[in-house]
Amino acid sequence: MFDGPLNHSIIGRAQDKGIIETDVHNLRKWTHDKHQVTDDYPYGGGSGMVMKAEPFFEAVDELREKNKGAKVVLMTPQGEPFCDAKARKLAKLPGLIILCGRYEGVDERVRLIADMEISIGDYVLTGGELPAMVLIDAVARLNPGVVKEAESTAKDSHAENLLEHPHYTRPPEFMGKKVPDVLLSGDHGKIEKWRREQSIIRTAERRPDLITRANLTNSEKELARRVTEKNHD
Numbered sequence: 693m694f695d696g697p698l699n700h701s702i703i704g705r706a707q708d709k710g711i712i713e714t715d716v717h718n719l720r721k722w723t724h725d726k727h728q729v730t731d732d733y734p735y736g737g738g739s740g741m742v743m744k745a746e747p748f749f750e751a752v753d754e755l756r757e758k759n760k761g762a763k764v765v766l767m768t769p770q771g772e773p774f775c776d777a778k779a780r781k782l783a784k785l786p787g788l789i790i791l792c793g794r795y796e797g798v799d800e801r802v803r804l805i806a807d808m809e810i811s812i813g814d815y816v817l818t819g820g821e822l823p824a825m826v827l828i829d830a831v832a833r834l835n836p837g838v839v840k841e842a843e844s845t846a847k848d849s850h851a852e853n854l855l856e857h858p859h860y861t862r863p864p865e866f867m868g869k870k871v872p873d874v875l876l877s878g879d880h881g882k883i884e885k886w887r888r889e890q891s892i893i894r895t896a897e898r899r900p901d902l903i904t905r906a907n908l909t910n911s912e913k914e915l916a917r918r919v920t921e922k923n924h925d
């Protein structure tokens with residue numbers, strides 16, 4: 693499951709350059725029975741299987757030893773909601789050991805070895821692999837050198853509690869819709885101003901919850917207030 697997202701495109705190239713390194717481990721490696729069983733029936737009955745605690749404990753013991761300073765993340769829909777600010781904090785750590793569940797989830801005692809529990813959203817997936825890949829991608833791209841221009845992650849949506857301004861490329865007119873004149877003007881001051889305004893308008897329209905947390909000047913707050921009011925009309 694991990695091969696495509698981790699070994700191709702931007703994340704794959706970052707690994708080739710040695711900027712980041714990922715290792716995928718099969719939990720069965722830390723089982724001791726013939727069939728390498730990692731799940732068992734739930735105490736108390738009910739449907740579904742539960743991932744056993746012992747292999748996780750053994751795996752984390754070994755991986756912590758090899759990855760000094762790494763933090764252990766348990767992927768769970770019951771965890772802290774993942775966001776850009778969290779990704780930026782994780783990107784500063786020396787490493788992450790990410791635990792993925794399956795079936796009904798993991799034995800409750802696995803939580804004892806997790807430094808944090810993270811959810812990628814209020815919905816349930818069949819396993820922790822996709823959530824882990826979402827986390828890896830979001831965190832990896834924040835490492836210097838992974839994305840070409842450092843600026844492009846600093847100005848991305850959510851970096852400053854704002855959504856990014858709209859983008860256009862050629863042709864200058866498509867299906868009767870023209871690229872805004874300012875973007876063709878060559879005036880970088882005007883272009884920056886337009887982009888900032890668009891970002892504020894867009895955030896106020898689509899994510900009023902975010903705009904209240906953004907760092908805005910008084911006139912920008914006034915612009916956001918007008919947009920929000922218009923939206924409520």
Ligand code: SAM
Nearest residue numbers: 767768769793796797811812816817819820823
């Ligand atoms: N029975 C669990 C519950 O209701 O909380 C859900 C288990 S889910 C089917 C199986 C595994 O997928 C979880 O252990 C977790 O690792 C992963 N998972 C599913 N949804 C997730 C989400 N939104 N965020 C992070 N991990 C998730």
